[in-house]
Amino acid sequence: MSQLPTDARIEQAVAALARGELVGVPTETVYGLAADAGNPEAVRRVFALKGRPSDHPLIVHIADASWLSQWADPVPETALALAAAFWPGPLTLVLRRARGVPDAITGGQDTVALRAPAHPLMQAVLRGLGHGIAAPSANRFGRISPTTAAHVRAEFGERLPIVLDGGPCAVGIESTILDLSGAHPAILRPGAIGRAQIESVIGPLVEPEAASRPRVSGALESHYAPTCPLRWVDAAAIDALLVAPENLQGALVLRCGGSIDPAHGMTLPDDAVGYAHGLYAALRSLDARVPASILVESVPDKPAWAGVRDRLRRAAVRA
Numbered sequence: 370m371s372q373l374p375t376d377a378r379i380e381q382a383v384a385a386l387a388r389g390e391l392v393g394v395p396t397e398t399v400y401g402l403a404a405d406a407g408n409p410e411a412v413r414r415v416f417a418l419k420g421r422p423s424d425h426p427l428i429v430h431i432a433d434a435s436w437l438s439q440w441a442d443p444v445p446e447t448a449l450a451l452a453a454a455f456w457p458g459p460l461t462l463v464l465r466r467a468r469g470v471p472d473a474i475t476g477g478q479d480t481v482a483l484r485a486p487a488h489p490l491m492q493a494v495l496r497g498l499g500h501g502i503a504a505p506s507a508n509r510f511g512r513i514s515p516t517t518a519a520h521v522r523a524e525f526g527e528r529l530p531i532v533l534d535g536g537p538c539a540v541g542i543e544s545t546i547l548d549l550s551g552a553h554p555a556i557l558r559p560g561a562i563g564r565a566q567i568e569s570v571i572g573p574l575v576e577p578e579a580a581s582r583p584r585v586s587g588a589l590e591s592h593y594a595p596t597c598p599l600r601w602v603d604a605a606a607i608d609a610l611l612v613a614p615e616n617l618q619g620a621l622v623l624r625c626g627g628s629i630d631p632a633h634g635m636t637l638p639d640d641a642v643g644y645a646h647g648l649y650a651a652l653r654s655l656d657a658r659v660p661a662s663i664l665v666e667s668v669p670d671k672p673a674w675a676g677v678r679d680r681l682r683r684a685a686v687r688a
């Protein structure tokens with residue numbers, strides 16, 4: 370189907386969604402496993418294909434802020450201000466759900482997560498369908514999120530015949546999730562839109578009280594994990610190992626900046642944007658070499674790195 374012209378591929382994806390089928394779609398963060406959010410049967414297929422527990426709520430993707438009121442009630446001023454600043458883009462807002470939003474989407478909670486994605490193909494699919502699209506990351510539950518169409522095909526193969534190829538995802542890690550449904554706004558999942566950017570629009574955030582927050586499947590331990598063990602190692606220890614690579618004993622290294630012999634691992638840029646862009650593809654390709662473990666060189670402990678550090682920390686947790 371990638372031979373079809375772009376308009377025909379978009380039409381094919383929209384038609385499949387309208388029939389209640391699932392489609393792999395590109396977004397600027399990671400690829401999504403899309404279903405018509407208004408069709409509970411289609412949404413149930415998402416959980417079945419992912420192998421995801423059905424009480425984990427899904428993000429509803431919308432074309433722009435004018436669609437918010439179909440899904441959320443009330444739509445607070447803070448949501449509109451953030452949407453004006455960051456949509457379309459990698460920011461998800463958790464709001465009180467409007468009447469009629471299916472339980473299949475919200476996991477039975479009284480809130481709904483909403484995001485207007487920036488990828489032009491996803492925008493075209495949303496406008497073609499004319500309705501919200503539920504889309505978790507297009508990976509099997511607990512596995513590394515896909516950032517290329519090939520990753521999506523590797524996850525689901527024949528069980529997901531239509532994958533809309535939009536090239537590698539620009540951002541590379543999942544959206545920032547901001548909860549606006551409670552007394553105080555709180556970041557539930559860090560991402561490319563950082564805390565300081567959010568605070569520049571809605572003022573200072575109160576520290577979250579973890580226990581009182583809604584469920585976030587991304588907040589479960591052992592998420593985004595490769596199949597082999599992953600460990601954080603500081604730069605000095607990595608340097609020492611690479612001087613005497615026999616000491617790696619079958620481990621592969623993911624460096625942050627600098628160079629490495631490809632036989633011993635890979636390197637990612639030492640800026641947070643470049644690192645996030647390449648992270649999941651790097652973890653997939655290292656994991657595919659079936660190393661004894663992946664040694665990840667520690668990354669800077671700075672605000673710009675919050676999203677990357679969060680994903681690495683989860684990937685390092687073993688079930």
Ligand code: TXA
Pocket residue numbers: 396398399400401402425426427428459461463475478480481482484486504505506507542543544546557583584585586587588
């Ligand atoms: O960048 C992204 O957000 C990607 C792309 C495809 O848009 N999507 C994504 O979806 O990461 P998923 O399902 O893998 O992660 C969605 C997260 C989960 O951790 C889920 O628990 C949380 O959003 N979530 C969804 N609805 C929620 C709600 N009502 N309250 C709190 N968290 C919610």
Ligand code: MG
Pocket residue numbers: 505506514587
């Ligand atoms: Mg996910």
